[in-house]
Amino acid sequence: MLLEKIKNRESNLTTFAPMTDNGTFIVEGGHKLSGEIIPQGAKNEALQIISCCLMTPEPVLLENLPDILDVNKLLDLLAGLGAEVDRIDRQTVRITAKNIDVEYMLSKEYVSDAQRIRGSVMLIAPMLNRYGRATLPKPGGDKIGRRRLDTHLLGLQALGGDFQYDADRHIYTFTTKGLKGTYIHMDEISVTGTANVVMAAALADGETTIYNAACEPYLQQLCKMLNRMGAKIEGIGSNLLKIQGVDSLGGTEHRMLPDMIEIGSFIGMAAMTGSDITIKDCSIQNLGIIPRTFERMGITLNMKGDDIHIPAHDHYEIQSFIDGGLMTIYDAPWPGFTPDLMSICLVTAIQARGSVLIHQKMFESRLFFVDKLIDMGAQIILCDPHRATVIGMDRRAPLRGISMSSPDIRAGVSLLIAALSAEGTSRIDNIHQIDRGYQDIDGRLRALGASIVRE
Structure with missing residues (x-):
């Protein structure tokens, strides 16, 4: 049954970039x-923006997406979760994350695919916000030395998320009874860590202040997109962000730098x-x-x-x-x-x-x-x-x-x-x-x- 569901979801997405692991x-x-x-289009921005599409059940149109392996793998992950991923052309995708199957995050297929791309770490906050739980296999990416997840984990924990690590399976599991705004002084200026915390805070109850936040243009793009979706984020472009949580977010259109x-x-x-x-x-x-x-x-x-x-x-x-x-x-x-x-x-x-x-x-x-x-x-x-x-x-x-x-x-x-x-x-x-x-x-x-x- 699961295999049949996966095949149906894969039919939602057509990728263009070569998917071979050699060459x-x-x-x-x-x-x-x-x-x-x-x-x-910017790879590092695209990974944040695609993850953000899980924050709303309404359609989100993305333009100037790069047709590259990492982006297509993340789109495949969303399709596997049940999101409708409509590839309009090579650089344009419409994502509608209306019917998400949280249980799919526990499947061998999801774990295998998610651990091959570091961008999968930014799926945690959207899933925690909408469904109260999420799963993350230890992510892959470039072999350029240690790339710790502490900033993500401690930021989400401060907002009310609990996590456990299964050392045998190398999988993190996250749960929450409801995220609540708070003051967070980040110990590392992490772009993906800031992105995760910003997305979590956007739908948290109350106000969140993030100090020592990353402020690169791609993070600014994420914040601007969230504001168009109905979020309330101030201080965009600085290392001090103030976020007033809202009840829900709507669809939007976004173009990558x-x-x-x-x-x-x-x-x-x-x-x-x-x-x-x-x-x-x-x-x-x-x-x-x-x-x-x-x-x-x-x-x-x-x-x-x-x-x-x-x-x-x-x-x-x-x-x-x-x-x-x-x-x-x-x-x-x-x-x-x-x-x-x-x-x-x-x-x-x-x-x-x-x-x-x-x-x-x-x-x-x-x-x-x-x-x-x-x-x-x-x-x-x-x-x-x-x-x-x-x-x-x-x-x-x-x-x-x-x-x-x-x-x-x-x-x-x-x-x-x-x-x-x-x-x-x-x-x-x-x-x-x-x-x-x-x-x-x-x-x-x-x-x-x-x-x-x-x-």
């Missing part, structure tokens, strides 16, 4: 790219390959210090409305600090520099003039892919799990093509950028990691003149 890119490097490219990580990836790619590229419709006002950080690496960015033009660079020189000190690029919670672009900055610095210290503070395993870049001929000193010094080669010698494997989304694209700039042919295995975050990346880069074959 290979064969990349012939050394080609100059040119033309225009449009960034996809362009993906800032993809925009940064294209900037680095243009510089490394010496290409002339225009990135269209970037929503520059929501990019924060990303453009300035790449400019500090010597890359010229011409802003034309909401477009960013990167001219072909024969050379680009990393700036020094005002006192002459070595440039250091480090990640920090918004409005600091996003950790998702640290790998891109590192690979971009390989062919720059000058040196830079890349300090990845937030994740301890994200720099371990540099051994592959060193094998390609890059001059990089891995100081420790958090720091790497890149000694720019100023195009004195090209990187050389090698065989390698993608360890996570951002490192995978960094390796792809290196391969595009290298002399000879590179083989990149495990490319489902890239497909998790980048929509049809090989097809879109081929349109710019790249030589990429998917096997």
Whole structure:
């Protein structure tokens, strides 16, 4: 009976992105790219917004969704729960979460699918609010070091949610007799943790104050969407949110911002390959210090409305600090520099003039892919799990093509950028990691003149 229900629900959803868990890119490097490219909708925003659709039984129309593995897996989870997921076109989905089967969260199918995507953690608050219980298998995602769930669990607990952990099955179970507003000082500026607490507080009884909240544009988008649905959230864009709980939420329409990580990836790619590229419709006002950080690496960015033009660079020189000190690029919670672009900055610095210290503070395993870049001929000193010094080669010698494997989304694209700039042919295995975050990346880069074959 359960299998029959699952099959019926799967028929609600048609996905377009390749769903394989393997695959290979064969990349012939050394080609100059040119033309225009449009960034996809924001992956990190989409995962929050899709989860939020469970907050109401009314239809929610989502536009500019990226057609990528992580997004499609989360849509499949909603369809499995009984939500109507109507794929209007590749970037547009209508979700109606009217008839949800809470028991499905205990099924082997749900557990197997949910543990493969970290975004599933944001389904807890909507399910707690509407049904008083939820289940979460220990989520997966990128292998970039420890990514604790304390911020989620303690925030929901403060609002009146109880949780237990089954160590044998690696499953959390949540229950509540009713969430109640409270004051929460978050011990970590977690984007997904803040998203979970905000969604929980939106339908909680009374007022909730969240201090030290994440405030990146994608979290702002979630808050604005909730307000259109009938929530009462103040302080959007700051780290102090005040939320007055309401009885129910209605349907709405929402459009994703362009993906800032993809925009940064294209900037680095243009510089490394010496290409002339225009990135269209970037929503520059929501990019924060990303453009300035790449400019500090010597890359010229011409802003034309909401477009960013990167001219072909024969050379680009990393700036020094005002006192002459070595440039250091480090990640920090918004409005600091996003950790998702640290790998891109590192690979971009390989062919720059000058040196830079890349300090990845937030994740301890994200720099371990540099051994592959060193094998390609890059001059990089891995100081420790958090720091790497890149000694720019100023195009004195090209990187050389090698065989390698993608360890996570951002490192995978960094390796792809290196391969595009290298002399000879590179083989990149495990490319489902890239497909998790980048929509049809090989097809879109081929349109710019790249030589990429998917096997």
